[in-house]
Amino acid sequence: MENGILQKRKAFIGVYGCQMNLSDAERMEGQLGTLGYERTDDMTEADLILLNTCCVRETAEDKVYGKIGEIKHIKRRNPALIFGVTGCMAQKEGEALLRRAPHIDFVLGTNKVHELKAVVEELASKRRRRIVDVFLGDAPLPEDVPIERTGRLSAWVPIMYGCNNFCTYCIVPYVRGREHSRLPEDVVREVEEAAAQGFKEITLLGQNVNSYGKDHRCASFAELLRMVDEVKGIERVRYMTSHPKDLSDDVIAAVKNGRHICPHFHLPVQHGSDRVLKAMNRVYRKEPYRALIERIRAAVPEASLTTDLIVGFPGETEEDFSELLDFLREIRYDAAYTFLYSKRSGTPAATMAGQVADAVKKERLHRLMKVQNEISLAKNEALLGTVQEVLAEGPSRTDESVWTGRTGTNKIVLWQKQGNETEGDVVRVRITQPQTWVLKGELQ
Ligand code: SAH
Ligand code: SF4
Ligand code: F3S
Numbered sequence: 426m427e428n429g430i431l432q433k434r435k436a437f438i439g440v441y442g443c444q445m446n447l448s449d450a451e452r453m454e455g456q457l458g459t460l461g462y463e464r465t466d467d468m469t470e471a472d473l474i475l476l477n478t479c480c481v482r483e484t485a486e487d488k489v490y491g492k493i494g495e496i497k498h499i500k501r502r503n504p505a506l507i508f509g510v511t512g513c514m515a516q517k518e519g520e521a522l523l524r525r526a527p528h529i530d531f532v533l534g535t536n537k538v539h540e541l542k543a544v545v546e547e548l549a550s551k552r553r554r555r556i557v558d559v560f561l562g563d564a565p566l567p568e569d570v571p572i573e574r575t576g577r578l579s580a581w582v583p584i585m586y587g588c589n590n591f592c593t594y595c596i597v598p599y600v601r602g603r604e605h606s607r608l609p610e611d612v613v614r615e616v617e618e619a620a621a622q623g624f625k626e627i628t629l630l631g632q633n634v635n636s637y638g639k640d641h642r643c644a645s646f647a648e649l650l651r652m653v654d655e656v657k658g659i660e661r662v663r664y665m666t667s668h669p670k671d672l673s674d675d676v677i678a679a680v681k682n683g684r685h686i687c688p689h690f691h692l693p694v695q696h697g698s699d700r701v702l703k704a705m706n707r708v709y710r711k712e713p714y715r716a717l718i719e720r721i722r723a724a725v726p727e728a729s730l731t732t733d734l735i736v737g738f739p740g741e742t743e744e745d746f747s748e749l750l751d752f753l754r755e756i757r758y759d760a761a762y763t764f765l766y767s768k769r770s771g772t773p774a775a776t777m778a779g780q781v782a783d784a785v786k787k788e789r790l791h792r793l794m795k796v797q798n799e800i801s802l803a804k805n806e807a808l809l810g811t812v813q814e815v816l817a818e819g820p821s822r823t824d825e826s827v828w829t830g831r832t833g834t835n836k837i838v839l840w841q842k843q844g845n846e847t848e849g850d851v852v853r854v855r856i857t858q859p860q861t862w863v864l865k866g867e868l869q
Contacts, residue, residue, distance in 0.1 A: 442479025455571030534559030620658035693733035697752025729834035737786030
């Protein structure tokens with residue numbers, strides 16, 4: 426202990442779930458910064474612990490409950506610790522979390538990110554002992570929230586909050602509320618600020634970015650993409666997630682004609698059987714999806730294509746599943762994020778007939794991954810000998826001398842560092858060893 430020297434207060438922030446949660450956490454860390462907290466990665470030395478949680482699948486919730494259990498012991502040793510749970514699970518569970526874990530001091534919902542500062546001040550001053558605020562309301566988050574970005578090259582920029590789609594398996598619309606788009610000028614200002622701070626890449630975030638602007642009608646998503654593409658200093662513009670139901674030809678044109686918009690389309694199809702798509706309330710069917718992919722490939726031939734897939738949705742038969750495998754073989758995605766269907770109470774699918782047994786789900790997932798991995802490898806092998814432009818991110822996790830970065834198509838590239846390249850450079854790498862998940866190569 427350094428006697429006499431004012432110790433800075435420390436905050437541990439655990440983030441689960443999607444990029445939207447990462448972005449919210451940056452806005453919460455920004456507020457904690459104004460209160461004098463600095464980040465720590467060690468929960469045991471923290472004065473404040475925040476878990477920004479996810480509940481999209483049961484496994485995500487289990488992880489959080491495990492962490493909440495761990496924190497009980499830390500809190501016992503340090504009763505002054507302030508412990509809060511925020512994010513989607515906080516929104517879903519509310520008060521119930523306190524009953525399950527009385528060592529939690531506050532629970533803040535997804536639409537209360539901006540209230541964190543006031544809540545922590547209240548608790549630190551001991552004016553209140555416990556706070557629960559999960560009122561979802563129907564308003565977008567305020568604009569004036571300070572942001573402490575965690576990345577150094579890549580910045581997350583939310584463009585819309587919430588989801589109106591109600592896919593029958595999904596909890597997100599219930600815990601994130603209705604769609605609200607930020608004004609284009611607010612988005613552009615945030616991108617300009619990130620560029621001024623040295624960020625090279627931005628990812629525009631929303632549950633369904635193609636619905637951007639349908640509420641305020643100030644700009645469509647394609648128009649927003651073009652505005653952001655103009656911001657000086659930004660080398661790469663990415664976005665996620667695109668719902669296939671309303672990806673417009675104008676967005677495809679914006680990507681095709683853009684200067685910095687990455688040729689990568691993440692278009693979650695979820696399934697390859699029309700019967701299952703209908704039961705999922707995914708709105709589109711295989712045929713129009715196929716036609717959309719054709720339009721994308723005709724306009725932007727170099728584009729990569731990725732997807733999300735759910736295996737074991739209620740009622741999925743062996744025949745549906747083999748249709749899904751056939752669809753994968755037909756579309757040939759560069760990569761797929763594959764999930765076992767997880768029952769979320771309160772969603773329509775949770776009470777549908779024909780819930781698939783765990784063992785069957787797992788066996789199907791295994792087969793699915795085998796098919797997709799072969800395709801991913803073949804697609805990467807086709808890049809052997811090509812020279813890729815890679816945004817250098819820095820040393821890889823396992824070896825300081827091996828550097829990592831990503832192509833515009835979002836593929837991870839590894840190469841032996843030569844000496845001159847620095848983080849944020851766009852370097853040229855010749856691909857010499859393509860693998861399923863990464864491309865290994867030599868700096869040109
Ligand atoms: N808004 C995005 C997805 C957000 S959730 C979109 O529509 O594409 C990310 C992924 O989690 C989804 O694409 C889906 O594949 C998966 N997912 C959502 N709910 C799920 C559930 N109950 N069980 C399994 N996977 C789920
Ligand atoms: Fe969930 Fe569907 Fe909304 Fe995506 S579009 S968040 S899968 S309800
Ligand atoms: Fe999870 Fe919420 Fe994102 S449920 S996936 S953190 S929107």
